[in-house]
Amino acid sequence: MNNADAQSAYFQCVQLKSGHSGFAAGSHLGYYTNVHWLNILYNQKLTADTGYGQRAIYIEGIGTESGEGDSTYGMGTGRGNTGVVRKTDKAVAMLVAAIKGYLDNLPDASSCIIKELQFDIFGFSRGAAAARHFANRVFSQDQAIIAAIKAGLGSIEFSGTPGGKTRFLGIFDTVAGIGTPVNGFNPHSADTGEVNIVLRPGVAEKVFHITAQHECRFNFALNSVKPAWPELALPGAHSDIGGGYNPDEYEAYFITRPQFETVTFSTPDTKTRVYQQACEQLSAMDTWPAIGPLLQALEINIDTWHDERMPADRYGMPQKRSGAAAVTTNFK
Template sequence: MSEFKTVLQPASVSCPRPLPSTAAHECEVTLNIGLFFDGTGNNKTFYSQRDTNTNVARLWEAYRNSPDDGFFRHYVSGVGTPFTEIGEAKPPSTGAAFGGGGEARIVYGLLQVINSVHRYLNGDQARFDQKQLAALCSETRVSSNNPDVQNQSALSAEQKILDDLGLSQGLVSAEDGSFFGIARTGERRRFMRKMATELQQQVQARATLPKVKGIYIDVFGFSRGAAQARVFVTWLHDLLLIDSKLFGVDSYVRMLGLFDTVASVGWNAGAGGHRHSAWATASNLRIHQEVKNCVHYVALHELRTNFPCDSVAVGGSLPDKCHEHHCPGAHSDVGGGYGPGEQGKGVRLQRINPQDPESGMRAVPDDQIKLANLPLNEMYQAALKTCEAHESVPWIDLNSEIAKDAGLPARFGLDRLAMVRQSVQQYFELCDVPAGVETFEALRQHGLRYLAWRYQINKSDGFEKLSSVVRAKSLDEAGYRFYLKGQAIFKNQIRLLSNPSPTVDWTAHEEERKAFHSHASEIFKDMKTLEVKSAVGSFFDDWVHDSYAGFIARFYEDSREFTAKVAHRAAEGQGYVRWRGSYAGSDDRLNALLPENMQQGQDQRRTA
């Protein structure tokens, strides 16, 4: 059984047994297929600022893309952004808020596994082109009850594509079902098995050259993309990778790399939902037992209600071959996505005039000074280790000339990685949180230290004097504005929690108080008494983003002040003073309203 660790400890992954060896003179080959599911609102293609690319996008850059040699990589943009891979220019309105479009991305990943093998065997010709992918990754229906269905002119372009493929609908929401208690095979399963059989026949045909002897699959994801990656692997084993065979070829998922999984599909917890709706069920999110290695990096200082973490643990235990590591920082401090200089973090000091030693210093944004670079490099090293004894390695050596020409050393922050690691190491040494605690408890303990520090800063009226706030004022004007709005919300919440008496403006703020976390008063009590070392506070100031404040900006994109405030309060009414929610293999939300016996168990283990 694996144990919970920090990001400073290398993941204890293994290099699984090599698939059957190949012989060049026999024209044999092993394929490597990498799938990279990006996080909500993240899209390396649509957004031009490369320094805001996530760790998933950067890992994608380091994965070989050479179809002729059997290396395939597939990038999947995050929900809430255009899905250009299937020609979708505008994301569904439910994408960012409720995970709309997530299932289409999972189906796309499955189809690209088929495409990869088909391309290798057929002169780089895909089985499905973009228009076919668009139709397949949809809920479009070709009604069999329509008397005009035989009339091709009555069908839309997507309907005609599906009809030509022998389908009555797209593969989204096409799962197995039942009718009056009788099990019915869904269109997705029927179609995937048909495609797998066709491809298997070609793979195993005597005349087919080269001979595919093995297929390695590597999968990575961040945020909802991590949830998609987990469900992709579950569905892959259910639909295509059966009994360690993919299209009749020995295959396995070698590496499942995850950055801070957040499912959040469906209505939010405040409305009574557990956010494991549609494709993101708790059972689908569990790590499949056939996965050879799974590494999950979890953010310790994420406080937003809408970003509960889905641990890879089941109950309080990590499954075999699963490794969960705790990382300081907010959600995107772990998965990446913050630009250098955002909220005054990710900067280095540079002399204003290098020729004049008396000219003073100024802050300069630096993409290599980010917390996210540590889990990025740890994930890369873990992935590299899983294939160290294999004939073909899909990862580009970061010290190679190829990597240098592509700018990968800078993209992975290698020049300043030691500085990032040293800062993280100092934090863990000084934060006074015991090592090895379960994820839900680590979220409570580390989150409390951040809140206690913010309480101390607020008490001394020192927020606007913080180094990061001063830097943000000049480097990130928009971020600075919302940084201050976040502080105003924090200050108001502290005021309300400090004055529980009904005589103090109770009626005017009754609804606001009702929205607070169920343990807000208890957390507030601990915030006031916990002493945070100055070095820990400096770490928070210099490195950890206030994701709650940054999230406010999303509500102002297309709204006026009053509308934005109302919408934000509805979504994040619990405010700052809360424990991050988490799940561990079920729909029971930890660190929130728990069954009494579980809550008592947590309370007994609390140390701060």
């Protein structure tokens, strides 16, 4: 089966499973993000004798809803029923069941005193914007959050901060991309409308932001947290950092920029000037702090190719256009 046939079969499988096709199936065609895996890994089995308990709440990405087709408006603007703010509303609504679920499985819960309720909040892309907005709602002691905590606790004594506190805010490559009437529904604008992503001192005990060092930022404009909070740029594009690439997707990609040279047809591609330059560039990359350590884990080759559709030189000798670059093939 060639790539086109495999892709067609994959699209058909997604349509049969989700009931959606075309734009509405966009998120169904992707893979799980790192936020999903963090949700799976979050330890919800702490025993009562530790004095701590944890529950995980997962909220779908912006523009999506579990079991539903993707929202064109939500995807395009980050607003509406599947927008950033509404996703934080959904998280608040799910707090009640999460707290009750924990207490229902806690021995002698009625005699317990809950000293504090803390949030660990994670998000990627617009989900990172939602995580930041939710952290600000906690920081401002949002009345809806206070009410949800009270409803979840019921008659259990609570001596902590009424709306809880944020212990950790971990975010991947925040791209709010909010389209509003004020900015002409331009998601590339720095204006985020009602979405509050400003992280002031005290919003959380710890904040850590991982960003994509090689993203093309016109389409994915970064909302940085520097200099107030730690931010680490790692090699890769947007979804290299936050996840979402299918692990079975086989992809070849350039480590160096392809270069070209016109040579006589009899010249071996490995004897060209551009081949030597590619070798030198790859060797120099070992000293680059942003990519050097990663090269040790990759199988990299200097690939060559040529185009024979070239006119003869002035002496009538056949020519070719030869290219070379360092290439790696890897499963994402």
